[in-house]
Amino acid sequence: MAVNSTATTQPIDFQACWPKALDPTLKPLALNVAKVAWNIFSLIISPIAHIRLSISELRNWAFEKLIDKTNHSTPEEVEEQGDQLAQNHEIKRLSIKTPDGTTLDAGFFEGDTHTDKAVLFVPGLGSAWQSIAEYGGITTLGTHVLALSVRGFGLSEKGDRTEKNYGLDVWSAYQYLIKEKGIDPSNILVVGHSFGGAAGAVGASLIQEEYPEAETKMVHWSSFSSLAKAVKHLIKRNLRLPLHLEKVLAKVASLLIHILGGNINSVAALAKLKQKVVVWAREDRIIPMQAQMKKKIGKPEYAQGTTYALELVADSPEDSLEYSHSRVLHPEEELGLRVACSQLLGLGPPGDLQDHYIRMTVI
Template sequence: MALLHQGLWIFLAGLAIAYGSLCWYYWAIQTRLIFFPVEEITRTPADFNLDYEDVWVESVEPGVKLHGWWIPNSASNRVLLYLHGNADNIGTNAYHAGRFYHLGFSVFLFDYRGYGQSQGEFPTEKQVYDDTDTIWDYLVNERGIAPEQIVVYGHSLGGAIGIELATKHPQISHFIIEGSFTSLRRMGDYRYPLLNILPIDLLLQNQFNSLAKVPQLKMPTLFIHGQQDTAVPSFMSEELFAAAPEPKKLWLFPPGDHSTVAPLAGEEYFKTIREFVEMPPFPIPGYYLSPSK
């Protein structure tokens, strides 16, 4: 009997050690489940016949210099700040940025630290917020762009980053959020349900709790989501929309997934954004489909 009890205690102790190790492992690697940076830039705006300027912006943090592209549009004084998602880099987003150029915006897109040519270590939630604050200050204070001229666009994780930025700058003209989520906690439930055996609320250092922040928004906000999105479910945009104050608009596109709303919707995508930001039509020949088509 004593040996049985001893064996049980050893088993329970081993189980506790294994569980504690699993908790520590998740705590240590959770940013690797959030951010997927790619350093190599394979495309630039020039590949899509867009003139652009390489821009380097010094962060307030020593050793961090952020890289971005300024795509000027002399036909308009409206500027779109483009915040990309958690994977790849600005090269992957150059074509979509061109859509906004052809809508009539000058466009600024940049990489968070650790992405593309931007310097710095692997990022955290706070650091991508800091990087975006740095770029905002650059646009307003160095380029002299009035906040009222700036439209913020955020895709996926970029939407959550944009929501944090927008809570600090109510003067933003308009805010477009595409394919984004309510919170990282809810995304964990959706993508990694088995992790709920862990005390996630105690271990989660990066929250990206957009649902708690959207009631603070002061600018017109457009939520876009493809209803075939398996990366981020469209009901999350519906929940964000419900929590956001007026003025707001929700556009759910039935055939679209996480990255195909614009190429599949074509002119409807342009029309929705034009009407939301109250911009006149621009000629956009041949710029509806994805670059592979």
């Protein structure tokens, strides 16, 4: 990775186009007519319009509260993180506009030894792209790196928060790498942590549909198979109510996420990708084991492509695994993650992943 003490202060603007799978102009005429008719009908029958608006507002409010609860950095602190990164890396600040009109904040790190390849990094809930230094030496591979704050994260606009739109965010970053940097889709690796893993999977699946011959690649890091399932099992594990009411509350919360259109299903998206690494930990305190993607590997609905599973392992019995979800990686873990990324991108010998900290198996 090239080192330079300067950064582009004025963001570079980029407008992404629609993927064919979601392009409104490519939908059947009858479907578009029906949608317009439904919108007009909703305006005439005001209760329907109010219900539709309320569902959207409730969904976005819930996401905003969830992000606020996990976000401990002010916009000024996020900017300061970016300035600190610029002391060691040449960074181009990007302003990426998605097809639905949401402006996203991103940073582009110039590669030095493998400029025909790129990593697209999507951080977890409440984190901005400026926190990339905390994520396992991703900027040390020699490739280009595009770090993205999806809608509602960091300095990006909020927009409408749905599974489709989070996928659009990642798709839009992909498009910058493909259209502006001329990188083949098969030479782009998505690395998504926690919530970013789910958004990354949905976006990468759009790329796989758009470019069916491409070898799409992803590291799905400490993420969930379904947001609704993760919330359900988190409530069941962490709450203790009279008469086992936590089970009822968990089911209600999961149902509400589905009703509000806020669920993100990583299983179907990740299954479409050709090569993927699933990073997991048995005692993850944020994503319970029942909701981790590791539980879905090998199931019939997850049969496509090649999957590698990497397990985060404590370095001693006294080293609790409870914080393995978002803690800073041990040096050996960081090395294992870099080797996995190198292997997927074809940067050299795969190396030895059978160490004390990360266990890697082919599923």
